[in-house]
Amino acid sequence: MSAKAIFVMILVPVTILSGVYAQKAGDAAQGTLPYERFEQSDACASCHTDIAAQYEQAMMSQCFTHPWDEIEYFELALPHSNKEPKVSGIKAGCNGCHAPLAFLAGDIPPQRPSANTRANESVSCDVCHSMTGFVGDVPFNFNFTIVPGDTKQGTRLDGESPVHKIATNPFLHSAEFCGTCHNEKDPWGIWVKATHLEWKDGPYSKAGILCQDCHMPPAAGNSAPGMGVDRPDVRQHLFHGAHDTGKLTGSVEVRIHPDVRSSGPGEEVRLTATVVNAKAGHMIPSGSAEERVVWLHIEARDASGKTYHLKVDRKGFEGEELTIASASALAYQDIGDIKGLEGFPGLKRDGDVPEGDRIFRLPYLDPKGRMTVAQWNTASLGPDYRLAPLKAVNETYTWKLPETMAVGRVTITATVWYSRLVSSVAVFLKVPRDEYIPIKINAHETHIDVTR
Ligand code: HEC
Ligand code: HEC
Ligand code: HEC
Ligand code: HEC
Ligand code: HEC
Numbered sequence: 001m002s003a004k005a006i007f008v009m010i011l012v013p014v015t016i017l018s019g020v021y022a023q024k025a026g027d028a029a030q031g032t033l034p035y036e037r038f039e040q041s042d043a044c045a046s047c048h049t050d051i052a053a054q055y056e057q058a059m060m061s062q063c064f065t066h067p068w069d070e071i072e073y074f075e076l077a078l079p080h081s082n083k084e085p086k087v088s089g090i091k092a093g094c095n096g097c098h099a100p101l102a103f104l105a106g107d108i109p110p111q112r113p114s115a116n117t118r119a120n121e122s123v124s125c126d127v128c129h130s131m132t133g134f135v136g137d138v139p140f141n142f143n144f145t146i147v148p149g150d151t152k153q154g155t156r157l158d159g160e161s162p163v164h165k166i167a168t169n170p171f172l173h174s175a176e177f178c179g180t181c182h183n184e185k186d187p188w189g190i191w192v193k194a195t196h197l198e199w200k201d202g203p204y205s206k207a208g209i210l211c212q213d214c215h216m217p218p219a220a221g222n223s224a225p226g227m228g229v230d231r232p233d234v235r236q237h238l239f240h241g242a243h244d245t246g247k248l249t250g251s252v253e254v255r256i257h258p259d260v261r262s263s264g265p266g267e268e269v270r271l272t273a274t275v276v277n278a279k280a281g282h283m284i285p286s287g288s289a290e291e292r293v294v295w296l297h298i299e300a301r302d303a304s305g306k307t308y309h310l311k312v313d314r315k316g317f318e319g320e321e322l323t324i325a326s327a328s329a330l331a332y333q334d335i336g337d338i339k340g341l342e343g344f345p346g347l348k349r350d351g352d353v354p355e356g357d358r359i360f361r362l363p364y365l366d367p368k369g370r371m372t373v374a375q376w377n378t379a380s381l382g383p384d385y386r387l388a389p390l391k392a393v394n395e396t397y398t399w400k401l402p403e404t405m406a407v408g409r410v411t412i413t414a415t416v417w418y419s420r421l422v423s424s425v426a427v428f429l430k431v432p433r434d435e436y437i438p439i440k441i442n443a444h445e446t447h448i449d450v451t452r
Pocket of ligand 2: 234237
């Protein structure tokens with residue numbers, strides 16, 4: 001064997017591996033890269049005009065400045081990290097994903113968005129396009145490796161730019177790339193965000209459909225108009241999710257049918273609603289599941305115009321009570337502990353969701369077993385009753401028609417509602433209304449005829 005072959009066999013892998021391991025990722029990367037090492041997204045916008053304009057409208061350009069993010073970090077997480085040693089790591093950790101530049105620069109805690117520091121750049125162009133890979137087997141808790149500089153990480157073999165070099169890196173065309181921030185394990189060792197893991201377990205990963213295929217679909221165009229190449233498949237930087245009403249609308253489908261077409265007052269009718277997540281590559285809700293509320297509301301209207309609210313039949317699984325709306329249940333008492341509010345009773349667990357409606361959720365439970373929206377304070381999880389991709393769920397409604405019911409047609413409507421944040425928590429913490437107004441994401445109607 002030649003000396004050169006030995007060099008290639010031994011030294012090259014060692015050099016590559018030590019290069020990877022020398023690079024700090026996750027918690028260890030805090031304070032390793034000053035702000036100046038990263039370019040601002042505005043600098044990229046001068047050439048990449050359309051991509052920049054799309055990105056500015058996506059949540060990832062605002063994940064440090066957006067009002068609810070500011071409120072949760074500065075009014076709950078930061079004070080909690082200062083008084084509870086178990087969660088002290090979140091003071092820096094939240095920023096690993098929401099303000100990566102501040103985290104990497106060691107600017108912890110960052111100042112509020114009003115101070116206009118570079119933390120405000122959130123997940124910038126240069127953050128994503130400097131990511132080279134990740135450390136370990138599972139992507140989570142910002143365990144990406146990052147090398148800012150002249151070379152931008154991309155996926156094409158033939159891109160050429162006058163101002164920067166391009167590295168062809170298949171990592172950017174992988175779900176793991178997104179998973180470095182879209183999977184999160186909290187200080188209690190609980191997976192409190194698992195969008196990538198849900199995807200990996202589900203039908204879309206098996207079909208080879210990546211996050212990028214749905215959230216960055218390719219379209220014909222030019223990524224750097226006037227300079228770049230016209231291509232049939234330029235990756236769009238849309239990143240639509242729960243903050244895009246259009247993306248939410250129709251993401252959950254519903255159909256409802258009765259077991260009989262006609263019935264009489266005093267008799268029992270059974271309705272079945274079939275609900276399915278036929279569009280998302282992960283659970284609905286995913287990611288911030290601790291704060292989203294997705295529920296199914298059934299209402300009947302008789303021939304005289306009188307309306308009746310139907311309550312869901314119980315299935316009897318463990319923890320089911322947490323998935324059926326209650327007007328009296330309280331939760332979120334840990335907000336009182338964090339804010340030092342003596343005798344704080346908690347807030348309405350289900351906000352304004354009508355009593356008896358089914359809620360598709362994964363309850364996050366604090367160390368005392370109470371529901372929480374503080375994902376970092378989650379010591380266990382309740383039953384996972386969310387909507388898995390391409391799996392339908394049937395909910396039944398057994399309804400004894402009132403003796404006094406008018407004869408004629410009864411119309412039954414099933415409506416799927418979505419709220420980004422439990423309304424009681426939002427009102428208490430003064431989060432803007434946009435974050436919690438109920439959004440109607442689907443509806444369907446059926447009927448029965450009431451005869452004497
Ligand atoms: C002076 C114009 C200019 C500026 C400024 C600029 N780029 Fe580019 N960039 C280009 C051109 C031209 C291409 C090649 C486009 C093509 O292949 O069609 C390119 C390609 C890329 C690619 C594509 C890689 C691939 O998959 O082929 C990435 C990623 C990229 N730029 C990121 C950035 C980032 C991030 C910034 C800001 C920090 C930036 N660029 C600033 C001109 C620019
Ligand atoms: C959340 C991470 C993320 C952010 C933020 C981001 N990009 Fe990208 N970008 C990607 C990924 C991933 C790809 C490659 C997708 C693929 O090939 O599957 C990509 C592709 C590109 C391309 C090549 C497009 C093509 O198909 O030819 C350019 C150019 C680019 N990005 C520039 C930018 C600029 C400029 C910004 C900021 C205005 C930006 N990106 C923000 C993740 C990101
Ligand atoms: C550096 C960390 C990071 C990476 C890498 C990353 N994200 Fe995100 N992403 C975030 C954060 C933080 C948010 C939360 C934004 C907010 O505050 O609402 C987010 C939000 C989103 C949203 C939700 C938008 C909404 O409307 O609520 C989508 C969709 C999304 N990301 C898709 C992706 C995809 C697809 C990729 C991979 C191509 C990716 N992200 C990579 C950090 C990241
Ligand atoms: C088959 C298409 C598809 C695939 C694949 C897919 N998504 Fe989604 N995603 C959607 C749809 C549709 C929604 C809107 C419904 C919703 O918000 O749950 C969504 C919503 C989201 C949200 C907001 C969820 C919430 O509850 O706040 C995030 C974040 C997200 N996707 C990230 C990802 C990441 C990361 C991957 C890859 C691991 C991925 N998506 C794969 C279609 C897809
Ligand atoms: C591992 C990365 C990661 C860490 C660490 C992280 N987040 Fe997030 N955060 C995300 C992603 C990704 C989303 C978007 C999830 C989705 O929409 O499905 C998000 C969403 C949010 C949202 C909801 C945004 C909205 O508009 O609905 C808030 C608020 C938030 N995070 C605050 C925090 C706080 C406070 C911490 C620290 C205790 C923290 N995050 C830690 C990645 C992270």
